[in-house]
Amino acid sequence: MPKKKILTTFAEAINQAMITEAKLDPTIIFIAQGLTDPTGVFGTLKNLEKNIPKNRLIEMPTSENGALGIAIGAAISGMKPIVSFHRMEFALLALEQIINNAAKTSFLSEGKLKVPLVIRLIIGRGWGQGANHSQSLETIFSHIPGLKVIAPTFPGDAKGMFLSAIRDNNPVIVIEHRWCHYLKDNIIPSNYSEPLIGAKIVKKGNHFTVLCVSYMVIEALIAAKYLEEIGIFIEIIDLRVLRPLKLDKVFKSINKTKHLMTVDLGWTLFGVGSEILAQVFCRDAIHLKKPPIRIGMADKPTPSSRGSIKSHYPSSEKIIIEIGKSLNIDLLKIKKVLKLLKKNSSPIDVPNNSFKGPF
């Protein structure tokens, strides 16, 4: 009998995945600053103390590279650490351990040592996050052989993929967009695993393939709604797994639509879109009708003021404009649609109208 689904946020979904699995597996340990704080890393680590023995909850001093190295040392000696950073930028201090040790220990031990490690990196957006709390640096990690990199968007995927990440014998970087934490969906309360392979088609369409990373899927879904008003049906693909990168579904979709747009969370230069487009062009089987479109964050550091972030983050508006241009849609039609979009939008620096933090 199918289990009853319950409305769950992304943050609650991964919290469930971690707690349920950690109750079953005594080798799972948690490492973070403010691990058992009342807010518990934006609620994602809520109720840890109630469910997991204290000796497996490692409150970490402010030592990011140390935290990662210690997690690797624990992983190669039988533990499965889950390390959480409140913002991705803190992991820059831990790149040495992530790249030199986490990614290479299996290789340098001929597979005798394994690094079952989950590294959670949270990307901020809006509410004045500014230059050092809003960066999307997922390509740095995706560049490194030996790491796996996932970026689930929806609560259902997040829960299943999180479970697979915990059970994986490799270091898995989990990219969590802060605005994804608030997304709600009906999912089953018990744990299930979703393999860490490949993209997922989120919305079917025949006119344009729009490949998105993480929260950009939501921007694309909003754009799709308005584009439908003028008869354009886009196919939205949630990339979900950046490494190992498997693009079969993307190639198949492009063969159908003959149009491609990539939507990066971060900067476009050397971004996810760059890699996808390179792979598309290296396959002679694919012929696009128009030059592909690559959008992402504006090529500058993120300003804090909401006055200056207009057109900084890639948005549904940008997606509509670029697709309209590419398909030679009458500008008046596009303008009409954008007007409607603007009318229904929440303020530029919050994920939705009811948003009151935390940030």
Added chain:
Amino acid sequence: MEKNISMNNLKKLFFSMYRIRLVEEEIAKRYSEQEMRCPVHLSIGQESTAVGVSYCLKKSDKVYSSHRSHAHYLAKNGNLKSMISEIYGKSTGCIGGRGGSMHLSDLSVNFMASIPIIGSSIPLAVGNALSEKIKKKKNISVSFFGDAAIEEGILHECMNFASIKNLKVLFVCENNQYSIFTHLNERQPKKRNIEKIASAHSIASKTIDASDVTQIVNGTQEALKYIKKNSAPFFLVLDTYRWKEHCGPMNDDHLNYRDKSENDKWIKKKCAIKSLDNILIKKSKYWPSEKIKIEKQIKKEIIIAFNFALKSKLPSSKDSWRHVYA
């Protein structure tokens, strides 16, 4: 200091140090043949630190090392054939030739990993100790690093963590005074004693002159006793000297970056192998003839190991695609 150590064990210590010396000298001798095609950081002059510490360890204790790891590997009973083959880049190496001299690892003796980035393996040792604590095991994690690691933030992160979490870590700082060509005085405050950094992290510590291996043995035993009794880390500073160039088989004293008097002091007067040899000569009239036998035995083992490495096959490039992921 040798009073606490039996004659038999003194001989063992000598054997172990002398074996490392002769292995390293053989590497230096053959390096110009260009068959060992990776950087080598020789342990000549620093044998006592590895031997003195490892002499006190159990097989189940875990050791982590850095770029200068040959002595640590051999002292922890790492297989000589596997080490030489690894340096020769052969498939019979301890990790199949994929690491070379700077990445020695032999899990059969719990010589866990060597990482050539300064300080990089220290958190692995600490994390291992955390794991042992959660599993309620008694094993000690040993982290070997040089004096330059003191300048790395990660060492302080690790000391702080090991201290507050009461982890059974033995930090071993081998102070050979030089980071490549640069003396300690140009890198760290002259008046600061390295040991004081440990006490600043509330970690018990001791500084030992590494020219006397028996002092290292006694100091390590004291440290291990402390670690077990208090469930807390300990920090050893072992003052030693690198005889050869930082990386490679040669002497580089013609570059004049080290004082001649300092050089003479450590090489002529403070050689730990020579010191122990003198003790053994005083203790036993049979020692000189025993020493000749030991030397013969070691040299034979070395020739066998080098021949084994030379005859072994190079790994295929196909093999290097394995184990990128578990």
